[in-house]
Amino acid sequence: MASIDFEPLPGAPFHVSVRPVLEEPRMVRVSLSPGLSFRDEDMVKDGEDAFGLMFTLGKNVEITHCGRELRLGRGDATILHVCKTGTVGSREEFGFLSTLIPASELEARGARLDHAVMQRLSRQAEGMQLLRGYIRSLERAELTASAHGRTIVRRHIFDLAVLAATAHRAIGESSASAVVAARLTAALDHISSCFQDPELSLGTVAGSLRISPRYLQRLLEQSGTSFAARVSELRLQKAFALLTSEADGVSRISDVALNVGFSEISHFNRLFRARFGDTPSGVRRSPTKLANNAGPTAG
Numbered sequence: 001m002a003s004i005d006f007e008p009l010p011g012a013p014f015h016v017s018v019r020p021v022l023e024e025p026r027m028v029r030v031s032l033s034p035g036l037s038f039r040d041e042d043m044v045k046d047g048e049d050a051f052g053l054m055f056t057l058g059k060n061v062e063i064t065h066c067g068r069e070l071r072l073g074r075g076d077a078t079i080l081h082v083c084k085t086g087t088v089g090s091r092e093e094f095g096f097l098s099t100l101i102p103a104s105e106l107e108a109r110g111a112r113l114d115h116a117v118m119q120r121l122s123r124q125a126e127g128m129q130l131l132r133g134y135i136r137s138l139e140r141a142e143l144t145a146s147a148h149g150r151t152i153v154r155r156h157i158f159d160l161a162v163l164a165a166t167a168h169r170a171i172g173e174s175s176a177s178a179v180v181a182a183r184l185t186a187a188l189d190h191i192s193s194c195f196q197d198p199e200l201s202l203g204t205v206a207g208s209l210r211i212s213p214r215y216l217q218r219l220l221e222q223s224g225t226s227f228a229a230r231v232s233e234l235r236l237q238k239a240f241a242l243l244t245s246e247a248d249g250v251s252r253i254s255d256v257a258l259n260v261g262f263s264e265i266s267h268f269n270r271l272f273r274a275r276f277g278d279t280p281s282g283v284r285r286s287p288t289k290l291a292n293n294a295g296p297t298a299g
Helices: 103-108 126-141 147-166 177-194 202-209 213-222 227-243 253-259 265-276 280-285 288-293
Strands: 005-008 016-022 027-032 035-039 050-056 061-065 068-072 077-081 086-090 094-102
Touching: 016 126, 016 147, 027 035, 050 103, 050 147, 061 077, 068 077, 086 094, 094 103, 094 147, 126 147, 126 177, 147 177, 177 202, 177 213, 177 227, 202 213, 213 227, 227 253, 227 265, 227 280, 253 265, 253 280, 265 280
Parallel strands: none
Antiparallel strands: 005 035, 016 027, 027 094, 035 086, 050 077, 050 094, 061 068, 061 086
16 A cells, blocks of 8 residues: 555664555555655556655654655655655654555646655645645545545545645635535534534634635535534534433533533524424433434534
8 A cells, every 4th residue: 555665763662554544546644663664676666657745744754755855844745756766764653644646647637746846845835734634534534435426535635635736825715626625624624523612603613714704604505504504413413412321311401502502592492302303301201212313414
C-alpha cells in the first residue's frame, strides 16, 4: 500500500503501522518509530507515474527529495515525485498520510504539480484545511459507499488535492462540486460536535467555517435538510438515547432536555412527541416499543 522501506533509528523502540484509508485513490496512514522511510533506486523501478501528497503527522519531519531538503511541522504537507528517490524521517516517532495522484488525473484537469514538489504546503491554507477535513470525515465514516459514490469521492479528493497544491488565493464560497462537498462535510461535522450547545446558530457555525450564513444554508438545503432540522434531529436522538439508558433513568425530563441543547421544555416535548410518537416520559417507561422509530431522519 505504501511502497516504501524503513530503516529504524539504532537503539530506538521499533514499530511500524500502515493502515489503508482508501483503495482508490490509494491513501494510507503510516505510523513509524524514529527512523527513516525511503524509496531507493530499486523501488522507483516499479514505474509508478504519479505524485504523492503527503501530510505529516509528526512535529519535526525531515524530507530529502529531488536534491532538496525540507522540514515540516505537524499537519503541514508537500508534494513528492513517486518515480524519484527520497527519504522521510525523524528522530522522534512520526507518521504521515499519503494520497497518490496519478499523472493521468492531473492531465485530465490541466494541472501540473512539478512546481509544488518539495514546497511546504501550510496546514493553515484554506485548500489544505478543506482536504484534511474531507479526509477525516471519510476515515470516521469508514466509507462503504456504492461504486458511484466511491467514484464521486475519488473525483473530489483529486480536485481538492490539486486545489490545495496550486491555489494561491482565497477559495471562498465556490460552487465547485469538490469544494461544496468539503464545506458541507465540515459544516455537518461542526454541527455534530456542538449540537448540545443551546447558543449554536447558523451564524456561529458559518463564522467558525469562515463562510456566510446564506452560503451555509444553501449547502444544507442541497443536502436535503436545513440547519434547524439537522440540529433538532441530533438533539432528539441524543435525548432518546438518554431517556432509554438504564444508567440515566433517574434524571428529570427537563434536565435531559437542557442537556441536549433545548432551552424551552415545552418546545422539546412537542418536537419529541412529533418525532417518536410518544412523550419523553412515555418513552422512558416503554423504550423497546418505540425503538424502531428512533432511527435518524436528518441527512
